[in-house]
Amino acid sequence: MASLVFHPDEVRVISKRFGLGATDIDRYLQLDGYKAVQKALAMQPDALINEVKNSGLRGRGGAGFSAGMKWSFVPKQSAKPKYVLCNGDESEPGTCKDRLIFEHDPHSIIEGVMIAALAVGSHTGYIYIRGEYRYLSVIMQKAIKDAYAKGFLGKNIFGSGYDLDVYWHGGAGAYEVGEESALMESLEGKRGIPRIRPPFPAVVGLWGGPTVINNAETLAAVPHIILGGADWYAKLGTPKNGGTRLFCLAGHLNKPGVYELPMGYNLKKMIYEVGGGIPNGRELKAVVPGGSSTPVLTPDEIDIAMDFDSVAKAGSMLGSGGVVVLDDTTCIVKFALRTMKFYRHESCGWCIPCREGTDWLEKTLTRFHAGAGVKKDIDNIYYLSENMLGKTFCPLGDAAAMPTMAFVKKFRKEFEDHLDGKPCPFEKAGTVEPVLA
Amino acid sequence: MKFSEEFETRFAEMLTHYPTRRSALVPTLLYAQDEVGNLSDEVIAELAGRLDLTELEVRNVISYYSMLTTKPRGKYNVQVCTNIACMLRGGEEILDHCKKKLGISHKGTTQDGLFSLEEVECIGACSWAPAAQVNYDFHENLTNTKMDEILDEYKKKGTQ
Numbered sequence: 001m002a003s004l005v006f007h008p009d010e011v012r013v014i015s016k017r018f019g020l021g022a023t024d025i026d027r028y029l030q031l032d033g034y035k036a037v038q039k040a041l042a043m044q045p046d047a048l049i050n051e052v053k054n055s056g057l058r059g060r061g062g063a064g065f066s067a068g069m070k071w072s073f074v075p076k077q078s079a080k081p082k083y084v085l086c087n088g089d090e091s092e093p094g095t096c097k098d099r100l101i102f103e104h105d106p107h108s109i110i111e112g113v114m115i116a117a118l119a120v121g122s123h124t125g126y127i128y129i130r131g132e133y134r135y136l137s138v139i140m141q142k143a144i145k146d147a148y149a150k151g152f153l154g155k156n157i158f159g160s161g162y163d164l165d166v167y168w169h170g171g172a173g174a175y176e177v178g179e180e181s182a183l184m185e186s187l188e189g190k191r192g193i194p195r196i197r198p199p200f201p202a203v204v205g206l207w208g209g210p211t212v213i214n215n216a217e218t219l220a221a222v223p224h225i226i227l228g229g230a231d232w233y234a235k236l237g238t239p240k241n242g243g244t245r246l247f248c249l250a251g252h253l254n255k256p257g258v259y260e261l262p263m264g265y266n267l268k269k270m271i272y273e274v275g276g277g278i279p280n281g282r283e284l285k286a287v288v289p290g291g292s293s294t295p296v297l298t299p300d301e302i303d304i305a306m307d308f309d310s311v312a313k314a315g316s317m318l319g320s321g322g323v324v325v326l327d328d329t330t331c332i333v334k335f336a337l338r339t340m341k342f343y344r345h346e347s348c349g350w351c352i353p354c355r356e357g358t359d360w361l362e363k364t365l366t367r368f369h370a371g372a373g374v375k376k377d378i379d380n381i382y383y384l385s386e387n388m389l390g391k392t393f394c395p396l397g398d399a400a401a402m403p404t405m406a407f408v409k410k411f412r413k414e415f416e417d418h419l420d421g422k423p424c425p426f427e428k429a430g431t432v433e434p435v436l437a
Numbered sequence: 438m439k440f441s442e443e444f445e446t447r448f449a450e451m452l453t454h455y456p457t458r459r460s461a462l463v464p465t466l467l468y469a470q471d472e473v474g475n476l477s478d479e480v481i482a483e484l485a486g487r488l489d490l491t492e493l494e495v496r497n498v499i500s501y502y503s504m505l506t507t508k509p510r511g512k513y514n515v516q517v518c519t520n521i522a523c524m525l526r527g528g529e530e531i532l533d534h535c536k537k538k539l540g541i542s543h544k545g546t547t548q549d550g551l552f553s554l555e556e557v558e559c560i561g562a563c564s565w566a567p568a569a570q571v572n573y574d575f576h577e578n579l580t581n582t583k584m585d586e587i588l589d590e591y592k593k594k595g596t597q
Contacts (some may be wrong), residue, residue, distance in 0.1 A: 002575070093520045096562055171464075172505050173504030187460060190498060192501060251522055288521070348501065
C-alpha cells in the first residue's frame with residue numbers, strides 16, 4: 001500500500017476521498033458517491049459532452065487532448081456497439097497516480113466510465129488495469145460487483161431504463177499497451193501492437209465499434225465536474241487547462257509523493273516547497289517534468305506553470321504528471337542510457353525506426369557511458385533520435401527520441417566529459433566496466 | 438488439465454464480458470500462470486482449445502507480455518525496479534544486493550526453487566522509490582537492510 005502525503009497548497013478533488021475508506025460502496029455513497037451519474041442520467045448526452053468540454057478537462061494520460069472533444073467525435077448512430085475504455089495501464093516511468101485512485105477511490109472511476117457511456121450512448125465499459133497492479137484489480141472487481149448488487153450497473157440502472165455494463169480487464173506487463181490502439185489490441189486478446197490511424201478509435205475502436213478511451217484519472221475527474229459544474233472545475237486551473245491533477249514527485253526530493261495541485265502550479269515551487277527541496281544540501285541539475293518521455297528541463301527553465309500549454313512553450317510536455325528530479329550527482333549520460341534501455345525493452349518491434357533506433361541508441365549510450373565513445377557519437381545519438389521522430393505507428397518511438405535529443409542538446413558538455421577513454425565522472429572508480437577495451 | 442474452482446468461475450464469467458472468446462486471453466494466461474507456476478505446453482494447449490485459438494497464436498501473445506513466462510520461476514519472484522525514479526534512489530544497489538544475497542542474476546532461480554530474481558521496468562512506485570515486487574506484493578522505500586528482512590520473511594514463509 002502506497003503511503004499518502006499532504007501539503008497545504010493541495011486542492012483535493014480527485015484525491016478528496018483518499019484515506020477515507022471509499023473502496024466500500026456505502027462509504028462512497030456517504031461521500032457523495034454515485035450522485036453525479038444520477039444527475040447525468042437526467043441530462044441530455046450533448047449537455048454532458050458540453051459540460052466536460054467547458055470544464056477544460058484534458059487527457060491526464062499525457063497527450064492533454066480535450067476529453068469532451070474526444071467524446072464528441074463518437075458518431076451518434078452506429079451499427080456496431082459503442083464502448084468506453086478506461087486506460088489504467090499506467091506504466092510511464094515517473095508515474096504512479098492512477099494507482100492511488102484505484103486503491104482509494106475505485107468507484108469514482110466506475111462512475112466516470114458510466115458518465116462517459118451516457119454521453120456517447122454506449123452500454124458497455126471496460127476498465128483496463130495493468131497486470132502488475134493485481135491488488136488493485138482485486139479492489140476493482142469487488143467495487144464492480146458491489147455496484148451491480150446495488151443496481152447501479154446492469155439492466156435499467158437507477159430505474160432509468162438505461163442498461164449499462166462495466167467490466168474490468170487485466171494486462172500482463174507491457175508499457176506500449178498504454179497507447180490507445182495497442183490497448184484495444186490487448187483487450188481483444190492479442191499482442192499490443194498499435195493500429196494505424198485514421199480511423200481513430202472514436203469511429204473504429206474495440207471490435208470495430210466506436211470507442212472512447214480515457215485515462216483513469218481523466219475519468220475519475222468527470223463525476224466531480226458533473227456535480228460541481230464546468231465553471232467551478234475550469235477555474236481551479238489555468239485557461240484551457242481546467243482543474244487539478246495528481247503530480248507524482250519522484251527522484252531526489254526530501255518529500256516525494258503524489259500531490260494534487262491545481263493545473264498551472266509553479267514547477268519551481270512544486271520542487272522546493274511541496275516536494276521539500278533537494279536532500280543533503282545538493283543542487284538541482286535537471287527535471288523531467290511529465291514522465292520519462294518528456295524532454296528534460298534545466299534549473300533555469302523551471303520557473304513555469306505546470307499546465308499543458310506552458311510546459312509546451314518551455315519546450316517540453318506536461319505528460320503524465322510524473323515529475324522526476326535529478327540532483328547534481330546524477331550522470332546525465334547514465335540517465336539517458338537507462339531511459340533508452342527502457343524504451344528498447346518496451347518497443348514491440350512493429351515499426352523499424354523504433355525497433356532498430358532504440359536498440360542502436362542503447363548500445364551506443366552503453367558504450368559511450370563506459371568511456372569508449374568517440375566525438376561523432378554525440379551527433380549520431382542526436383541524429384538517430386531525430387530520425388525516429390514521427391516515423392512510427394504509435395508514439396513510443398517519439399517517446400524514446402524526444403528526451404534523448406534534449407539530453408544531448410542541453411547537456412552536451414557532460415557527454416563530452418565521457419570522451420577519450422575517460423571514466424564516467426560521476427561513477428565510483430571501477431564500477432563501470434568498459435565495453436570495448 | 439485441472440485448474441482451481443476459483444479460476445474456473447472467473448474464466449466462465451469473463452467469457453460473458455466480451456463479444457469474442459479470444460478477448461479473455463491475456464488476463465486468463467496470467468491467472469493460469471499464477472496457479473501452475475508457468476505457461477507450460479499443457480496450459481497453452483488447454484487455453485488454446487478453450488478459446489478457439491491455435492497454440493501458436495497463444496505463444497505469440499505470451500512472448501509479448503513481460504510478466505508471462507513459459508519457464509518456471511521461483512516460488513517468490515523478486516522483481517526489482519531500476520527504472521529512472523528507482524535508479525536515482527538506489528534501485529541498482531538494491532538489485533546488486535539481491536543478486537549477492539540470493540546468489541543468482543537477472544532471471545535466475547535459486548537451487549531450492551524458492552526465489553527467482555528479475556530486474557524490471559517501472560512498476561508504478563516512483564514516489565516511493567526504490568521499490569520491488571515479490572510476486573504481486575509491493576515493497577517500497579527500500580534499503581539493503583529492509584530488503585534483507587523482506588527476503589528472510591519470505592524464506593521463512595516458504596520453508597515452513
